Structures are given as structure tokens and as C-alpha cells.
Amino acid sequence: MKYNLIIADDDADFGHKAKTAFYDALNGINRPKVILPTGNTPAPFYKDLRESGDCPSFTYIALDEYTGLMEDDKRLFKKWLAQEILDPLEIKVRWTFNSAANPACEIEKMRALFFKNGHADVAILGIGENGHVGFNEPGSPFNESVRHVRLTEETRKANMAYWGEQYGVMPTHALTLGIADLIESKKTILLARGAAKAEILQRALHGEITTDVPASYLQRQENVTIVADRAAAQLLPH
Ligand code: PGA
Numbered sequence: 001m002k003y004n005l006i007i008a009d010d011d012a013d014f015g016h017k018a019k020t021a022f023y024d025a026l027n028g029i030n031r032p033k034v035i036l037p038t039g040n041t042p043a044p045f046y047k048d049l050r051e052s053g054d055c056p057s058f059t060y061i062a063l064d065e066y067t068g069l070m071e072d073d074k075r076l077f078k079k080w081l082a083q084e085i086l087d088p089l090e091i092k093v094r095w096t097f098n099s100a101a102n103p104a105c106e107i108e109k110m111r112a113l114f115f116k117n118g119h120a121d122v123a124i125l126g127i128g129e130n131g132h133v134g135f136n137e138p139g140s141p142f143n144e145s146v147r148h149v150r151l152t153e154e155t156r157k158a159n160m161a162y163w164g165e166q167y168g169v170m171p172t173h174a175l176t177l178g179i180a181d182l183i184e185s186k187k188t189i190l191l192a193r194g195a196a197k198a199e200i201l202q203r204a205l206h207g208e209i210t211t212d213v214p215a216s217y218l219q220r221q222e223n224v225t226i227v228a229d230r231a232a233a234q235l236l237p238h
Contacts, residue, residue, distance in 0.1 A: 001219040001224075003205065003225065003226055004021075004224070004225040004226070005226050005236060005238055006021055006225060006228070007228060007229070007230060007233050007238065008227065008229045009229070009230065010229070011043075011044040011229075012044065012048075014193060014229050015045050015047050015048030015049075018044070018045035018191055019045060019048045019049055021189050021227055022045070022122070022124065022189060023056075025122045025189060025225070026056055026122065029121050031057075031058075031059065032058045032059070033059040033061055033095075033118070033120045033122075034058045034059065034061065034121065034122045035061045035062075035124060035125070035177065035182075035185065036060060036081060037063050037191070038064075038077045038080050038084075038126075040193075041193050041194075042124070042126065042191055044193075045191065045227075046084045046085045049089065050085065050089070057090075057091065059093040060081070060095065061095045061120050061177075062077065062078060062096045062097055063077075063123075063176065063177055064077060064097075064174055064176040065077050065096065065099055065174060065176075066171040066173070067099050067103050067106075067173045067174055068099065069099040069100065070100055071100050073099070075163055075170075078094070078096045078097075095113050097110065097175045103148040103173070103175055106175055107146045107147060107175065110177070114145075114181065119181060119184035120181075120185040121187065122185065122186070123182055123187070123188045124188075124189045124191065125189070125215075126190075126191055127197060127201060127204060128200075129158075130154060130155075130200070131212070131213035132155065132214050132215070133179070133215050133217075134176040134177050134182070135149050135151065135155070135174045135176035136149075136176055136178065136179050136182075137149070137151075137155065138211065138212050138213065139211055139212065140211060140214050141179070142179045142180065142183070142211060142217050143179075143180050144178040144179065145180045145181050146175065146176070146177055147175070148174070148175055149173065149175075150173055151170075151172055151173065156170045156171075156172070182217065183220075186223060187225070188218060188223065189225045189226075189227060190224065190225070190227070191227050192226065192228040192229075192232035193229045193231070193232055194231050194232055195231040197228075197231075197232040198231060198233070198235045200213070200215070201232055201233070201235070201236065202236055203216070204218060204219075205218065205219065206237075
């Protein structure tokens with residue numbers, strides 16, 4: 001598989017290099033549409049973007065969202081991203097999921113947006129320790145578009161750590177863009193930080209292409225850039 005590997009020395013370097021990769025990807029695209037992830041991994045990237053003050057405007061496309069929460073719930077990914085990056089950058093056009101609405105309607109809404117406007121120009125993604133991208137857990141078919149999924153216990157626990165126990169029971173279901181939507185993205189930037197991601201990153205990029213490792217779909221993609229710190233990249237050939 002051909003991909004562009006960018007290795008960062010520390011968090012600040014990671015943020016800076018991810019931002020540079022993002023700007024490179026946006027270059028020359030008129031009104032770009034961009035998928036952005038939540039999670040701990042992109043934090044230095046968002047910090048760098050916030051502080052640089054020169055980010056071109058783009059349309060934000062939600063990668064995933066819990067369902068069944070009230071629209072003012074602090075756990076919503078759209079709230080997280082609003083605070084972290086979208087409000088500071090004054091990104092106004094946001095394709096998001098309404099957590100409290102009927103999931104089937106939300107699926108139709110997002111599919112209609114893709115149908116009318118085209119898919120993402122740039123997908124920025126994280127990778128879960130089990131190889132998930134968005135909420136496409138192991139076993140997710142590569143040919144499915146936006147869908148409503150049940151979360152694995154593993155993922156619910158990992159996500160609980162973002163807010164602590166005080167927010168009570170984590171949602172059991174979520175909406176996610178499917179791998180088929182991610183495949184349609186013209187460019188992909190995968191972000192990975194920390195030794196816990198080293199093995200799955202190696203498997204995803206150099207192992208078997210299988211739905212057991214959802215991120216392995218990337219091996220068939222063009223225009224893939226990996227931005228990883230040394231710990232996450234330690235098993236990759238470079
Ligand atoms: P993390 O999450 O960035 O918090 O490790 C990534 C993911 O689970 O997709």
C-alpha cells in the first residue's frame with residue numbers, strides 16, 4: 001500500500017504536522033467538505049489550528065454521533081467539536097446528526113446531503129485500538145453507508161473515559177458514516193498517537209484487508225496520509 005507517512009516527535013510537532021497535512025489536502029479545493037473526528041488523538045491538531053488563525057473555511061461533516069441524547073447534552077460529539085474547533089474557527093456550515101431525532105430520518109438526511117453535494121474532500125480520522133473508524137466496529141461491512149449501530153462495551157468504556165462517571169450511563173447506540181462513505185472521500189488523513197495504537201496501525205496498513213480491522217479499507221484508498229507520533233509509528237516501515 002502506498003501512503004504518505006509523517007512522523008511527529010511530540011504533541012506540539014504532531015499538531016503542527018497534522019495541520020500542515022490538512023492545509024496541503026485543502027489546497028486548491030473550492031469550498032471543501034471535511035470529516036473531523038473526536039477523541040484524544042486530534043487534540044494537538046485542533047490546538048494548532050485554533051492558534052494559527054489562518055485556517056481556510058470548510059464544511060464540517062460529522063463522522064459519528066450518539067443517539068438518544070438530548071440536544072443540549074454535553075457528551076454530544078457536535079458539542080465537543082463546536083467547542084474544540086468549529087466555534088473558534090467560525091465554521092458555520094455543519095452537517096451533523098440530531099441525536100434526539102429518529103435515527104432513520106437522520107440517516108436519510110445525511111445521505112441526501114451527500115447525494116446533492118458530493119462526498120467529503122478530506123476525511124480526517126482517528127483509529128480505535130480495535131481498528132474501528134468512526135463507530136464502524138470490527139465486522140462492519142465495507143459497502144455500507146451511514147447507519148445506526150449498537151456500540152460495543154469496549155467502545156462505550158473507552159468513550160466513558162472522556163467524560164468520567166459523573167455523566168452516568170453511556171449511550172448504547174450511535175449514528176456513524178459507513179466505510180462506504182469514507183471510501184468516497186477524496187483524501188484521507190489518519191491520525192494516531194501513543195504506543196497503544198502501534199499494533200493496530202501496523203495491522204490496518206500492512207495486514208490483511210478485512211472487515212475485522214475496519215481501518216484496513218485504507219489499503220485500497222488513494223491519497224492517504226498518516227500522521228503519527230513515534231510511539232504509534234514504531235511498527236511501520238520507514
Ligand atoms: P482516541 O479515540 O483518539 O481517544 O484514541 C480514537 C477512536 O476511538 O476512534
